[in-house]
Amino acid sequence: MLYLALLHHPVLDKNGQIVTTAVTNMDIHDIARSARTYGVRRFFVVTPVRALRALSEKILEHWETGYGSTYNTTRRDALALVSVEPDLDGALVAIERDAGRQPVIVVTSARPGGERVSFASLRARLHGDAPHLLLFGTGWGLAPDVIARADLFLEPITGPSDYNHLSVRAAAAIVLDRLSGTR
Amino acid sequence: MLYLALLHHPVLDKNGQIVTTAVTNMDIHDIARSARTYGVRRFFVVTPVRALRALSEKILEHWETGYGSTYNTTRRDALALVSVEPDLDGALVAIERDAGRQPVIVVTSARPGGERVSFASLRARLHGDAPHLLLFGTGWGLAPDVIARADLFLEPITGPSDYNHLSVRAAAAIVLDRLSGTR
Numbered sequence: 001m002l003y004l005a006l007l008h009h010p011v012l013d014k015n016g017q018i019v020t021t022a023v024t025n026m027d028i029h030d031i032a033r034s035a036r037t038y039g040v041r042r043f044f045v046v047t048p049v050r051a052l053r054a055l056s057e058k059i060l061e062h063w064e065t066g067y068g069s070t071y072n073t074t075r076r077d078a079l080a081l082v083s084v085e086p087d088l089d090g091a092l093v094a095i096e097r098d099a100g101r102q103p104v105i106v107v108t109s110a111r112p113g114g115e116r117v118s119f120a121s122l123r124a125r126l127h128g129d130a131p132h133l134l135l136f137g138t139g140w141g142l143a144p145d146v147i148a149r150a151d152l153f154l155e156p157i158t159g160p161s162d163y164n165h166l167s168v169r170a171a172a173a174i175v176l177d178r179l180s181g182t183r
Numbered sequence: 184m185l186y187l188a189l190l191h192h193p194v195l196d197k198n199g200q201i202v203t204t205a206v207t208n209m210d211i212h213d214i215a216r217s218a219r220t221y222g223v224r225r226f227f228v229v230t231p232v233r234a235l236r237a238l239s240e241k242i243l244e245h246w247e248t249g250y251g252s253t254y255n256t257t258r259r260d261a262l263a264l265v266s267v268e269p270d271l272d273g274a275l276v277a278i279e280r281d282a283g284r285q286p287v288i289v290v291t292s293a294r295p296g297g298e299r300v301s302f303a304s305l306r307a308r309l310h311g312d313a314p315h316l317l318l319f320g321t322g323w324g325l326a327p328d329v330i331a332r333a334d335l336f337l338e339p340i341t342g343p344s345d346y347n348h349l350s351v352r353a354a355a356a357i358v359l360d361r362l363s364g365t366r
Binding site: 014026029030033034036037038039072074075077078157159160161163164165166167169170171172173174176177178180 | 258353354
């Protein structure tokens, strides 16, 4: 059972400072569609900013029960996976309620280094009973404190070039595709 | 040699009508980053709307030589791959100039049906000398006329579910990752 979370805090900016990024509509929609495609159980949008949580809830409501629910049903189906939480602990509690146990926390980063688990190895683990929570960071990636808290650190996506600046939307899509192994 | 184009016309809307979609900043940035990661030679943003081409050029200029070029260099590196063209023929001419011959046209669609080439087979073809142009449609996908014009029709991305409504940004990222075979 795979859960996914997109953290807007604590994440890094381009200078390595810890910041809180804004929640963007496009992140929620894109990653929800990818999550729905690959059978993710729940997608948590995590932000400590109360006003942004309220805004996100309002957008979700529009698509779930408002005008949007009949206007675009594929969007509704994807957004039904989304929950908004104030912090990582909120997501962990929600998962424990849903799955009956705490998930294995898996962090991602485009940067090399650290002891990493391969896509193949994580794919094999996902066939087991333990729920897993896959964390993505906005901005320039997850803060060191979040990475330190993880049980597993997924290997970075590498292409044929040395350029490693995918958008988080593209990275989440590729990671889910690699983990599904349906190619 | 792989080229990529994102068509904003002729594409389908949700009712199957042929429309022209708006160019979005996010599409250009996301797909340019994915293209840069996977060694795509050039990414064509195709729209018949003169005002949108002018706007796109202005955005590109900001990042290539304006303030953005020093503010965010990874974005500049990705956007350096982008050209704006009024139609598919414009992209074909540009490719012929660059590669010395017309490319093999490869279309994509989330829908099943038709005679499709597999990811593995296309990946093998890309090792040859012929340039290939991979076409993605905005909206609800490429119009039948564009699909009819193609040399190859790539198989759809399928996950473990029957949901096939990825964003074009996510779909382009996954297709490039599958074709690179670097996993």
